[in-house]
Amino acid sequence: xxxxxxxxxxxxxxxxxxxxxxxxxxxxxxxxxxxxxxxxxxxxxxxxxxxxxxxxxxxxxxxxxxxxxxxxxxxxxxxxxxxxxxxxxxxxxxxxxxxxxxxxxxxxxxxxxxxxxxxxxxxxxxxxxxxxxxxxxxxxxxxxxxxxxxxxxxxxxxxxxxxxxxxxxxxxxxxxxxxxxxxxxxxxxxxxxxxxxxxxxxxxxxxxxxxxxxxxxxxxxxxxxxxxxxxxxxxxxxxxxxxxxxxxxxxxxxxxxxxxxxxxxxxxxxxxxxxxxxxxxxxxxxxxxxxxxxxxxxxxxxxxxxxxxxxxxxxxxxxxxxxxxxxxxxxxxxxxxxxxxxxxxx
Amino acid sequence: xxxxxxxxxxxxxxxxxxxxxxxxxxxxxxxxxxxxxxxxxxxxxxxxxxxxxxxxxxxxxxxxxxxxxxxxxxxxxxxxxxxxxxxxxxxxxxxxxxxxxxxxxxxxxxxxxxxxxxxxxxxxxxxxxxxxxxxxxxxxxxxxxxxxxxxxxxxxxxxxxxxxxxxxxxxxxxxxxxxxxxxxxxxxxxxxxxxxxxxxxxxxxxxxxxxxxxxxxxxxxxxxxxxxxxxxxxxxxxxxxxxxxxxxxxxxxxxxxxxxxxxxxxxxxxxxxxxxxxxxxxxxxxxxxxxxxxxxxxxxxxxxxxxxxxxxxxxxxxxxxxxxxxxxxxxxxxxxxxxxxxxxxx
Numbered sequence: 001x002x003x004x005x006x007x008x009x010x011x012x013x014x015x016x017x018x019x020x021x022x023x024x025x026x027x028x029x030x031x032x033x034x035x036x037x038x039x040x041x042x043x044x045x046x047x048x049x050x051x052x053x054x055x056x057x058x059x060x061x062x063x064x065x066x067x068x069x070x071x072x073x074x075x076x077x078x079x080x081x082x083x084x085x086x087x088x089x090x091x092x093x094x095x096x097x098x099x100x101x102x103x104x105x106x107x108x109x110x111x112x113x114x115x116x117x118x119x120x121x122x123x124x125x126x127x128x129x130x131x132x133x134x135x136x137x138x139x140x141x142x143x144x145x146x147x148x149x150x151x152x153x154x155x156x157x158x159x160x161x162x163x164x165x166x167x168x169x170x171x172x173x174x175x176x177x178x179x180x181x182x183x184x185x186x187x188x189x190x191x192x193x194x195x196x197x198x199x200x201x202x203x204x205x206x207x208x209x210x211x212x213x214x215x216x217x218x219x220x221x222x223x224x225x226x227x228x229x230x231x232x233x234x235x236x237x238x239x240x241x242x243x244x245x246x247x248x249x250x251x252x253x254x255x256x257x258x259x260x261x262x263x264x265x266x267x268x269x270x271x272x273x274x275x276x277x278x279x280x281x282x283x284x285x286x287x288x289x290x291x292x293x294x295x296x297x298x299x300x301x302x303x304x305x306x307x308x309x310x311x312x313x314x315x316x317x318x319x320x321x322x323x324x325x326x327x328x329x330x331x332x333x334x335x336x337x338x339x340x341x342x343x344x345x346x
Numbered sequence: 347x348x349x350x351x352x353x354x355x356x357x358x359x360x361x362x363x364x365x366x367x368x369x370x371x372x373x374x375x376x377x378x379x380x381x382x383x384x385x386x387x388x389x390x391x392x393x394x395x396x397x398x399x400x401x402x403x404x405x406x407x408x409x410x411x412x413x414x415x416x417x418x419x420x421x422x423x424x425x426x427x428x429x430x431x432x433x434x435x436x437x438x439x440x441x442x443x444x445x446x447x448x449x450x451x452x453x454x455x456x457x458x459x460x461x462x463x464x465x466x467x468x469x470x471x472x473x474x475x476x477x478x479x480x481x482x483x484x485x486x487x488x489x490x491x492x493x494x495x496x497x498x499x500x501x502x503x504x505x506x507x508x509x510x511x512x513x514x515x516x517x518x519x520x521x522x523x524x525x526x527x528x529x530x531x532x533x534x535x536x537x538x539x540x541x542x543x544x545x546x547x548x549x550x551x552x553x554x555x556x557x558x559x560x561x562x563x564x565x566x567x568x569x570x571x572x573x574x575x576x577x578x579x580x581x582x583x584x585x586x587x588x589x590x591x592x593x594x595x596x597x598x599x600x601x602x603x604x605x606x607x608x609x610x611x612x613x614x615x616x617x618x619x620x621x622x623x624x625x626x627x628x629x630x631x632x633x634x635x636x637x638x639x640x641x642x643x644x645x646x647x648x649x650x651x652x653x654x655x656x657x658x659x660x661x662x663x664x665x666x667x668x669x670x671x672x673x674x675x676x677x678x679x680x681x682x683x684x685x686x687x688x689x690x691x692x
Contacts, residue, residue, distance in 0.1 A: 003446070003447070004446035004522070005443065005445045006443065010525075012525045015448065017428055082361050083361065096548060097352065099349055099351045099352065100350035100359075101347075101350070102347055102350060153664070154665060155665050159662065160662070161661075172666055172672075176359065178359070179672070180670050203442065206441060206442050227440075278664055278665035278668055278669070315507075316507035317507065318499070319516070319624035319625065319657075322626065322657055323624070323628065324524035326524040328428045
């Protein structure tokens, strides 16, 4: 029996197709990586720092110098940026059309110096370094006056849009809040107005009590398959305690997050044989230094609840999905959670 | 210089990347079709009607019988439907989560009896038959009380999610209005309230006057690359005169539409060497037989303006696009229109 399920956070609906329910081995289970590039010509290799633009941030061994080896995570501007900090920030129109200047940041986070290590092999320590770099760079960029949102994401595997072999994440800082984020913040606000509770806090406590969609949890985080998952084996990694602002979390939280993400990614890897996926970090827009005004959009953010989501990319979104934003998911999230709970990762 | 452009109809923004501007030959230009299936085992072949569920509509030669050869377009229920008319229509909740029954229609429109003919080879006459079948079946389904939207779409090529070799379109009839359609209707309504004019009527007359994004036009339709195109070489095919309701158009309009779509599809085919694409038809939700109430959502539809859109799928949407609904388009629509205008199709 198919079912339509509501994703309150995104204000979208999903068709969960129970009859054609796909089990893990109904998916291809043979995934191509981005074509392997020889270490010698890889621009992300230690010793090849001169092949990239100068670094803007790095976590490095004591005593090593910028743009030299000795780094553990290295952040550089994208060589072909979609947006640039040197572009002017402006808003204007061209007759009936509205446009803005291409101001912003587009950076690459080289999350390991190891040419052959990918996120499915990352240790908790590797992930701690990666998330720490995310946090530090986000703090820096959020101090820019005209940046309204920072999206950090990781594309793993060719079908997920990975662009270069050596493991990396990307950061795009935007001069306005994107639609999906605006919708999520509005939905959190509506929910709060009605219930005086946080939407994701409610979801987390319900899922923990219910158990059927939970894959893993630790002191600070829960990993679960959302009730209205748009993608088969979709995962959400959410802090258990309300927190709207990823850049403000402490090292203890970073460690817990890394443990939770390691379990999530390894379970996907073992169950679905290194599937392609996108991982996205969603957090509040930067705080604006203004007197509090409940109707001012950029102050709605305090009701948001930051989280990480993972979208496995085992099916192509075709005309129906692009035309309607309605998704068809052939693996019920309750089944996905069961398979993922049962798979052994060590 | 990159630029951010606003898509008023979808209420989304797009980054138009002028610096990394991709010309047609910067794209792969080698596209795989869905693996060719032998005619003998193709369920969509004339003479193989017993391999599919019984037809629900067909355009056939006089004197031929249902589920027998002699059809020119044949519509059948999908063998693995996402939604079914036999499912109950209901709305309910499961504790904090909302859901609905899986009532609806999911059908396949076999738009040609010819195993080897694809939409890029369709004549105007082939397209007239296809769009006539769309219209007739839509009229039938719109009379169902609990259907709130019908999405018709065509996936061409493997990267666009085509599921079977033999050319076909699909129809999904939903028990609620999808998010993207809701947004578009709301945007049309806001625009009308402010200007007392239709959003797409204004866009059409502006683009015709401006000319720079126009690819083709005929008596009743304009083909153009939208100002805030999310996809490279994206096309919109829009009636020049206001019309909110595709199922009500006459045969003369169907002919003009077919001529315009033929030019659009052939130009894409010749320029980009048979690229994968999705084609979607967007129209008003069914009219509800109720006294007029301006605040009732389902009566906003009269301000909508139906259109066809074509999304070429030459790049994968990765974490940034999925996380934000912000798109990066590396081919400015003005360039795309110029290339498409110049290419010869006959």
